[in-house]
Amino acid sequence: MTIEVRVPTLGESVSEATVATWFKKPGDIVAQDEMLCELETDKVTVEVPAPAAGRLAEIVAPEGATVGVNALLAQIAAGAEAATAQPTQQPAPKAAPKAEEGKMTDVMVPTLGESVTEATVSTWFKKVGDAVAVDEMLCELETDKVSVEVPSPVAGVLTEILAPEGSTVDAKARLAVVAEGAAAAAPAPAAPAATAAAPAPAATPAARADVEDAPAAKKAMAEAGLTAAEVTGTGRDGRIMKEDVARAVAGKAEAAPAVASAVPAPAAPPRAPVPAEDAAREERVKMTRLRATIARRLKDAQNTAAMLTTYNEVDMSGIMDLRNAYKDAFEKKHGVKMGFMSFFVKACCHALKEVPEVNAEIDGGDVVYKNYVHMGVAVGTPSGLVVPVVRDADQMGFAAIEKKIAELGVRARDGKLSMAEMQGGSFTISNGGVYGSLMSSPILNPPQSGILGMHKIQDRPVVVNGQIVIRPMMYLALSYDHRIVDGKGAVTFLVRVKEALEDPRRLLMDL
Structure with missing residues (x-):
């Protein structure tokens, strides 16, 4: 029986690969899942395992060939055909009993x-x-x-x-x-x-003589004018990969003298000299990948969106009175405490139905209006800010929202969130009040067009029916993308949220 070896799925938007290395040759005996060859795409290197045990009968795509997804790479003779070829295979040395x-x-x-x-x-x-x-x-x-x-x-x-x-x-x-x-x-x-954790040393010239570099790497070296001696290979046995050439080119560009061209503007201003006695008391720590991504996305939001913020304030006494009246019964029935977040989520869902552009996003020359609300809830963790998503929040009740937010908050702080739980949000709520923030301007979470900032609840004097009274007040801030949301829509949204929070009965009556 003959079994075909085909190109596996290479990943989203990747349609072809180059056959970089064959680890077996025709006639070799292979075990199931043993690596047969290595494919190289413009993003990653993919190893191709044997789908079954047998003998490698034929290699259809030689090294250097370009192949598409599901293309035929080789054929394996399994069963009786493989057994007849067994005597020609060099017998493996007998391993020691312990091994x-x-x-x-x-x-x-x-x-x-x-x-x-x-x-x-x-x-x-x-x-x-x-x-x-x-x-x-x-x-x-x-x-x-x-x-x-x-x-x-x-x-x-x-x-x-x-x-x-x-x-x-x-x-x-x-x-x-x-x-x-x-x-x-x-x-x-x-x-x-003692040596396992250390990186493998670079292959010596003598050792590299028999190592075949990746075809794409050879082409990249020729285009960059580099020799193999100028590139450090990270592949098997010191084999040079395409990404190794890219690193060598980048390193060569950094080392080039400044007089070769005009000095480009730095990505960030250089740090001023620090006195030696201060430098000795400083600690330099490499930025984590999460923190670097947060920094990049926030700066992208500022550079891309026409971001504007509008403010209002809300009297929280209505919600607080409702919580005090029903919090014990709510927790007894649903097994979760009644917090403020469920009120804000429900209020935003109602307002988003009236002002749908706040729940939309720009895609090229189109505006995508979403007939659902996937509510992002910003959560601070020891490693940085993450935004898990409560999906279809507009279809959930208060208890379901509180349970989901509590679950996502615990998973976020433990670093257990999956990618799916942080993707697809259509609007975001950020609660800076838990840290004592009185007022701030939240930054959009691209590609969303709106984010609501909650803040500290503080007793302040306000005028009610011509009388000065003390009420628990909170400032609200809505940052929005002015490319898609007009000022009227943004103000209307925030007013609707304020009305729903100050009179929670409006949420029950869908007003």
Whole structure:
């Protein structure tokens, strides 16, 4: 029986790849899931495993060939055909009894989520030689959106760390190797343990003589005028990949003398010189991927949207009286406390129906109006601000909203949010009041067109029916994209929110 080996799914918007390296040749015996070849796209490198055990009968796409998704790469002879070829295969040396007792299992990068292609290894909880249990946390990865814990797939001993702390790994990279079974009882050798976490040294010229660089890398080197000696390869056996060439080109550009061209404007102003006695008391820490992404997205929002903020204030006594009257019964029935957020979510949902452009977004030359409300709720975490989304909030009751917000808040602070839980929001609420903020101008969460800022509740004198009284007041701020939302619509939205909060009965009557 002949089994076809085809190009796997390469990812969104990637339609073709280049066959970089074949690890097997025709006639070789292959095991199921053993790596046959490596494909290189313009974004990632993809390894192609054998779909079944057998003999590699034919290679259809040689190294350097460009192939599309689902294209035929090779054919494997399985069953009786593979058995007849077995005598021609060089017999494998017999392993020592102890080596046979344990099976080596790769620890791979888990699914990172849609649109996330790489992560940074932030912390290893285990070191080489440590015994690990099934599902015990080995390390933590940090993406530009969430932190991901990597559990051990088997019980055994951590024999090798392939991605040390601080390294960047792609979505299909190997992180470590665990020896399972009886091998777990034996301590790891001292020499490998000492070097496992260290990055592999660059291949020497003699060692690189037999290494075939990726075809795309060769082309990139020729275009950039670089030789293989000027590029450090990070692929298998020091093989040069396309991204290695890109790094070498970037490094060469940074090292070029300033007189070669006019000095470009720096992305950020250079830091002024610091006295030595002050520098000794400073600490420089690399910005986390999450913080860097927050900074980039906020600056993009300022640069892209025509952002404007309108303000109002709301008398919170109506909500507070309602909470005091029903909070015990509410918690007893629904198992969750009645907070302020559910009132604000419901008030915004009502206002968004009247002013739909605040719930819309710009897509090129179109305006996309959304007939649903996916409410983003900004949550502060130890690593930065994240915005989990309460989907279809307009169809939920007060209890369901409170439960969902509480659940998402806990998951956010624990770094357990999935990508799906932070995508697709149509409007956002940010509560700076929990930190004591009296008034602020929130920044839009692109591509959304509106964000409501809540603030501290403070007793202030106000005039009610011609009398000066003390009431619990809160300032509200609506930041909106003036490209799509007019001033009238923004003010109307905020007034409707104010009316619904000051008289919560309007929410029940859908007024």
